[in-house]
Amino acid sequence: MSTISRSIPRTDSPQKSAGRANYLDDMRIAGALHARLLLSTRPRARILRVETPALPDGYVTVDHSDIPGTNAVRMINDGWPLFPVDMVEYVGQPILLIAGPDVAVIDELLAAVTVEYEDLTPVFGIDGAETVEDPECFVDYHLEYHLEGAPGPTDQPSGDLAFTITETFDTGAQEHIYLEPQAMAAWCEGHRITVTGSIQCPYYVHKALVTVLGWDADRIRVVQATTGGAFGGKEDFPSVLAGYVALAAHKTGQPVKLVLDRGQDIEISTKRHPSRITLASSVGRSGLAQSTCADIRIDGGAFEGLSSTVLQRAMFNASGVYRIPEISVQGQAYRTNIVPYGAFRGFGSPQAFFASEMHMCHLARKHGEDPLSFKRRHLVRQGDRTITGGTLRDPVKMEEMIDSVLTQSEYNRKRPEYERATGITRRGIGVSLFNHGCGFTGSGERDIIKARVKLRGHADGKVEVLCSNVEMGQGAETTLRKIVAETLGVPIGNVVFQNPDTDQVPDSGPTVASRTVMVVGGLLHTAALKLKDATSPGPGQPVEVEANYQQPAEIEWDQSTFTGDAYPAFSWGVNIIEIELDLLTYAIRPLTVWASFDIGTAIDERIVIGQIHGGIAQGIGYGTTELLEVRDGAFQQRTMTDYVIPGSLDTPEIHVNLVSNPYHGGPFGAKGVGEIPLTGPPPALGDAVECALGVEIHQIPLTPEYLERIVRTQGGAQ
């Protein structure tokens, strides 16, 4: 183990345990008004008239007419209006807000608002879009990759077809359930505004406010408040809430606070995109897959948001971690009348890996081979081409990772035993192999994000970390401080990290895409090396150094054709999951997870393993119990009682081993870890169910109703 990997106490732990960490709703903001939202009850309708009751003194409404700048939530494009003007596009779309001193009074006033609608025909979900003759798509991609002749898979047969399989997989929406609901506050001072809240990306919020207010950037200050979990859910949606509180604070001249209750958070915040993925593959007589044709459709919801980039990541993972010489991928993001879908840990990748891993299991079965053995014969190796024609330059250690978990789990003994077992209670054991490209897709880091960090060294030896990346539970505060302290050779106590404030920190990009340690940590490492050699401008004066992102020289990417190195580096994972289920309830009980990961070098082992445990638990939830159903455009699950995330009794024992594989482009060899752990469990669970019941799985979540039905229709559980 590298020295830096040795775990140290998290620097934020004592305050959090003692209840002294101040989340947004814990902050005392003198004179703050509350804001509450009026939501659309219609999935798609013209707004004919909005009638608000007479407001008592001190209460105001805020709607589209109060927007001084552009009525848009700034994301990749400006297609998402902050408030609707004359059309609502989904149930739960905020139409206006009322701000005032007393929440109970606001709720009474909101109940007295009448909205007259003229209903239009809505489109609900992928099913709905597919029944429309010409469904509206935000994006529609068609890509073809021919990797034959690329270094690596020279043993692929060109003809001699044995069989083809075409099959379709469905994945559901997933709600983040960060424990702290979305929360935001704003106040004006002089000609400036300050917005603070539970956020992942201070500069996304900053840019969104520039758009909505139409003000110069230097009039706007965004400060991250202690953030109680995010998982992607506080990447995009805070730009919406920030607009609401900013407008209300601007209109009233008083501080305004908006904290969603859990029901409203589930109802109106973004979620993981549901997907429908059709894979058609041909396998030669030698048992090697020759081609895959992938058709990936995601439900984008009512506004585009981040759908295009989520879809791209899904497409670039369409062939999993396997060498398939010919691949064509098409992808569409449908516009539907449901809450806009958005960022969620994995960002399109978990959907694609569920489909491609299950597909490999089914190809193996048709070929008459154990799924793991079939997958291993197709594994990519160092030097191989990626799906987009990039190169896997770094060592791929999947074989040794697989061997380690095979031994620990006794997979080879258990698998045939469980496949043959009969009786009411069955066991199953399944495997998944996966990777995750670290950082933004393609040249996004260079062309869009352009990250900058600073370090400020003080005469007393203290060093301030100045970057816009946030601690949201994942351990960034400790990890980034550790990188700087280790590079400078000073105690971690000398390195200061505060919640980012855009008045103080440069834009080092959002806290997303498994980039914080690899990219931003890398820049801080570079800056720390510069600081070592820097001299103070004068006695007692602080020294500042800066580092700017440079794309690694070997990376080539063409954004117009989506070819080249989609990611500079990949983290890799293997999961084996053992489950028990009975044929009376069909409820899956995960028993044990064995996991092996290559994330380069762990900057802090305990933090990394904590990320892995948490990601695996979210993946288990995504694959089993986390069901969101849409009826008439509204989610049927609106509480934490009916939307079921894993509890302490549902989460199995998890054994993790980390394989060291330092990446030259990351600080101390680190790659990304935030997202990859969520990807593994759904397909491993699917494979385990196939082992236990002898059925073929085509959807998640693996609800008891679904399992009971396929056992009946497929004649499983013999």
Next chain:
Amino acid sequence: MRISFTVNGNPVVVEAEPLARLLDVLRIDLGLHGVKEGCGEGECGACAVLLNGRIVNSCVTPVAAAADGEILTIEGFCETDRYAVIEQAFSDSGGVQCGFCTPGFVMATEALLRENSKPSEDEIRRGLSGNLCRCTGYNMIVQAVQAASETLNGQ
């Protein structure tokens, strides 16, 4: 109505509707912000406090139920030696990530260890089953409770 009880050893009198949520009285009237609201329906345990030594979710406890009772919140508990042991165990085991659920888990740990000073892993998982965490996957929290139980050694 006027309702009196003690919070963290201090007598208080509040003027509140009897059905007002204990959570709101603690957070808004008494400024005890270590008590968190995660779900508002008794599912997640972020608002857990001890009422007369028993763990309750303050978001579904009417303040009248606390009348003449003793409430211990994280603000009071964190002054004790037992807290110091539990806090250290959570830190050493990696039981804290975003921290929003942590005060509730700490209170649940205390409630469990008061009742059963040497719980098995299964008893710990059951003892914590009223608290939800979205960050850790629970294993490290279970280890924290085991470690705290060992350090406290039956106390």
